[in-house]
Amino acid sequence: MSLWEYANPVKFLRLSERVLPVLWAGAGICVVGGLLWGFFATPDDYRQGSTVKIIFLHVPSALMAINAWFMMLVASLIWLVRRHHVSALAARAAAPVGAVMTVIALATGAIWGQPMWGTWWAWDPRLTAFLILFLFYLGYIALWEAIEDPDTAADLTSVLCLVGSVFAVLSRYAVQFWNQGLHQGTSVPVATGERTVSDVFFVPLVICMLGFGLLFLALVLYRTGTEIRLRRTRALLARGARSA
Amino acid sequence: MMPDLGKYAVEVMSAYAVSLMLLALLVWVSVARGRRARSALLQAEQEVHGDG
Numbered sequence: 001m002s003l004w005e006y007a008n009p010v011k012f013l014r015l016s017e018r019v020l021p022v023l024w025a026g027a028g029i030c031v032v033g034g035l036l037w038g039f040f041a042t043p044d045d046y047r048q049g050s051t052v053k054i055i056f057l058h059v060p061s062a063l064m065a066i067n068a069w070f071m072m073l074v075a076s077l078i079w080l081v082r083r084h085h086v087s088a089l090a091a092r093a094a095a096p097v098g099a100v101m102t103v104i105a106l107a108t109g110a111i112w113g114q115p116m117w118g119t120w121w122a123w124d125p126r127l128t129a130f131l132i133l134f135l136f137y138l139g140y141i142a143l144w145e146a147i148e149d150p151d152t153a154a155d156l157t158s159v160l161c162l163v164g165s166v167f168a169v170l171s172r173y174a175v176q177f178w179n180q181g182l183h184q185g186t187s188v189p190v191a192t193g194e195r196t197v198s199d200v201f202f203v204p205l206v207i208c209m210l211g212f213g214l215l216f217l218a219l220v221l222y223r224t225g226t227e228i229r230l231r232r233t234r235a236l237l238a239r240g241a242r243s244a
Numbered sequence: 245m246m247p248d249l250g251k252y253a254v255e256v257m258s259a260y261a262v263s264l265m266l267l268a269l270l271v272w273v274s275v276a277r278g279r280r281a282r283s284a285l286l287q288a289e290q291e292v293h294g295d296g
Contacts, residue, residue, distance in 0.1 A: 031267075035260075039247065039260065040245075040247055044250070049250055049251070049252050050247070050248075050249040050250050050252045050253070050256050051252045051255055051256060053249075053256050053260075054255070054256060054259045057259060057260065057263040058259075061263065096270070097270065097274075100266055100267070100269075100270045103266060104262070104263045104266055104267070107259070107262050107263070107266075108259045108262070108263060111255050111258055111259045111262070112255070112259065114255065115252055115255055215267070219270065219271070219274055222274055222275070222278055223274050223277075223278070225278065226274070226277055226278040226281045229278075229281040229282060229284070229285045230281045230284070230285075232285055232288075233281070233284045233285045233288045236285075236288040236289060236291075236292050237288055237291075239292065240288070240291060240292050
């Protein structure tokens with residue numbers, strides 16, 4: 001069995017019908033459980049007070065905002081190289097999810113920043129890269145809507161996705177590239193494992209990150225199914241119009 | 245039951261409210277669009293089959 005089998009829309013829909021209930025359930029349990037744990041059962045931070053509870057929304061949403069773009073990049077490359085329609089539709093389906101995650105990260109960051117930094121916004125490298133990433137999301141969604149021919153739209157949005165990947169990388173590593181600005185380094189560095197978050201916050205944070213990841217997967221699978229059905233409907237209606 | 249959020253209660257509550265509202269809206273819009281797409285496809289298939 002090959003992964004490319006799922007480039008077949010029928011097989012993809014059949015697989016997603018089987019997997020989606022598990023993903024929805026897992027996402028619901030982890031997001032609700034992680035947030036309840038984080039909100040009700042964690043103490044205040046000795047410096048940040050109760051604002052530390054915002055971490056359970058801010059970090060997972062920022063993580064998914066960047067990873068959603070990388071998922072779109074992989075799907076776009078598959079479209080450009082192998083011309084599988086499902087991959088182009090999956091990239092299209094992921095964009096609004098990534099855009100909402102970016103808005104949540106920006107909004108919670110601003111709300112958190114005001115009491116801690118004394119400002120809602122600063123032209124800090126990481127914040128600015130994130131804002132540009134959000135604009136790329138909007139541009140990507142608008143480009144899909146603006147072009148009538150789906151293959152041309154998939155081509156052009158794939159190129160836009162490649163360009164925007166620079167800002168997705170910058171959003172992730174801006175703090176390391178430019179050692180200035182207000183934003184701290186990553187709280188959970190995967191490469192070194194030297195996290196700056198205490199255990200009492202770390203466990204619910206990981207559960208929230210897992211929950212946001214599962215929610216992203218569930219939404220992308222579900223929305224890709226929707227895109228496949230809409231495409232099939234357009235094809236059927238066009239066939240009907242030609243034969244009439 | 246409700247934790248004491250101290251002087252940052254407004255900030256914490258508004259962060260949770262905005263985020264949960266956006267997530268709920270995203271799921272609701274996705275599911276509603278998915279349901280419309282399913283029924284549109286069903287209708288299109290019936291029309292095509294109906295035309296023979």
